[in-house]
Amino acid sequence: xxxxxxxxxxxxxxxxxxxxxxxxxxxxxxxxxxxxxxxxxxxxxxxxxxxxxxxxxxxxxxxxxxxxxxxxxxxxxxxxxxxxxxxxxxxxxxxxxxxxxxxxxxxxxxxxxxxxxxxxxxxxxxxxxxxxxxxxxxxxxxxxxxxxxxx
Numbered sequence: 001x002x003x004x005x006x007x008x009x010x011x012x013x014x015x016x017x018x019x020x021x022x023x024x025x026x027x028x029x030x031x032x033x034x035x036x037x038x039x040x041x042x043x044x045x046x047x048x049x050x051x052x053x054x055x056x057x058x059x060x061x062x063x064x065x066x067x068x069x070x071x072x073x074x075x076x077x078x079x080x081x082x083x084x085x086x087x088x089x090x091x092x093x094x095x096x097x098x099x100x101x102x103x104x105x106x107x108x109x110x111x112x113x114x115x116x117x118x119x120x121x122x123x124x125x126x127x128x129x130x131x132x133x134x135x136x137x138x139x140x141x142x143x144x145x146x147x148x149x150x151x
Contacts, residue, residue: 005145007035009113011104011134014040014075017119021149022079025117026086028147037092037111038079040072041103101137108144115145 010025012018022038029036054060076093083091092111096103108116120135135148 005032005034005115007113008115009037009108010117012038012040012075012079014072021117021119023082026083026088030087039094039107040076041100042097100134117147119149
């Protein structure tokens with residue numbers, strides 16, 4: 001495939017809009033013959049120093065692995081199932097920590113994605129200004145194609 005969309009990165013977080021985005025991204029990947037990767041971004045955690053020391057002393061690694069909320073794990077599983085149901089096999093499952101928009105853009109760059117699919121909530125006015133919009137932040141900071149799906 002030349003030009004157009006060759007690799008779709010879809011952010012999932014367990015929310016209904018993210019699950020809709022996952023299903024639609026899978027259908028689009030099948031239709032375009034594009035690669036598909038799903039990513040869930042967990043909050044960065046500050047590990048307890050005593051735990052880190054214990055893990056290091058016992059040879060268990062440097063820091064605990066961040067845990068995703070169960071809803072995000074479920075959405076990743078659902079996303080992979082929906083991709084398979086749509087006829088897509090081999091979707092990547094990626095987990096990152098940090099702030100969502102920068103993490104999605106970083107992963108997109110790492111894997112060579114040329115489109116980011118993301119669910120968005122219906123917010124308007126003051127709430128959008130205060131809470132912000134991950135989809136809007138990504139759109140403002142990247143030249144990649146943004147596929148934004150609302151609830």
